Amino acid sequence: DVKVTQSSRYLVKRTGEKVFLECVQDMDHENMFWYRQDPGLGLRLIYFSYDVKMKEKGDIPEGYSVSREKKERFSLILESASTNQTSMYLCASSSPTGTGNQPQHFGDGTRLSIL
Amino acid sequence: GEDVEQSLFLSVREGDSSVINCTYTDSSSTYLYWYKQEPGAGLQLLTYIFSNMDMKQDQRLTVLLNKKDKHLSLCIADTQTGDSAIYFCAPGLGGATNKLIFGTGTLLAVQP
Numbered sequence: 001d002v003k004v005t006q007s008s009r010y011l012v013k014r015t016g017e018k019v020f021l022e023c024v025q026d027m028d029h030e031n032m033f034w035y036r037q038d039p040g041l042g043l044r045l046i047y048f049s050y051d052v053k054m055k056e057k058g059d060i061p062e063g064y065s066v067s068r069e070k071k072e073r074f075s076l077i078l079e080s081a082s083t084n085q086t087s088m089y090l091c092a093s094s095s096p097t098g099t100g101n102q103p104q105h106f107g108d109g110t111r112l113s114i115l
Numbered sequence: 116g117e118d119v120e121q122s123l124f125l126s127v128r129e130g131d132s133s134v135i136n137c138t139y140t141d142s143s144s145t146y147l148y149w150y151k152q153e154p155g156a157g158l159q160l161l162t163y164i165f166s167n168m169d170m171k172q173d174q175r176l177t178v179l180l181n182k183k184d185k186h187l188s189l190c191i192a193d194t195q196t197g198d199s200a201i202y203f204c205a206p207g208l209g210g211a212t213n214k215l216i217f218g219t220g221t222l223l224a225v226q227p
Binding site for chain 2 (some may be wrong): 004030031033035042090092096102103106107110
């Protein structure tokens with residue numbers, strides 16, 4: 001079974017802090033994704049990565065950056081946390097679709113509160 | 116841009132059938148997925164359908180695809196209280212990364 005592990009289930013930080021959210025997958029997937037989930041808005045893609053050191057902006061990248069130094073690990077960074085970044089953050093991974101059906105597999109999420 | 120629409124809420128009685136509907140705009144989706152999210156948890160892959168199929172059955176779940184109308188349905192037979200969750204329709208955009216487009220999700224409440 002694919003395992004996507006997010007380092008924290010709950011996190012509380014202060015405005016202006018630099019925040020790191022970590023995600024690790026154990027299936028050697030090329031693709032990794034960061035989403036945020038807010039009530040009534042569904043999931044919105046922040047950033048994704050299709051290879052080590054490669055990244056692309058998603059729909060709402062402002063205020064975030066990412067790092068992918070190793071294939072299994074994808075980090076989301078809030079450079080200077082603000083209260084409007086309080087949300088549920090979800091990480092996912094997948095293989096390229098060139099090999100057929102390759103769904104995204106999700107971690108359990110990190111509920112981040114910025115005070 | 117691509118868009119997915121789902122109703123926000125559905126309430127059914129235990130033992131009844133549930134039908135969760137989804138409409139989408141991107142016509143190039145090859146695989147279309149349904150995910151389930153239980154309270155406080157991440158998303159769990161429930162089922163999927165390939166775009167050249169009209170229907171797929173998997174135990175209590177039936178997925179119906181009307182590609183012409185870009186309409187996807189998830190039918191749950193004999194709905195149980197354990198089926199209470201948020202259900203997301205997620206068409207895949209294809210390509211190497213197969214980005215998914217998510218709707219708001221439908222909260223299914225099963226009354227005993």
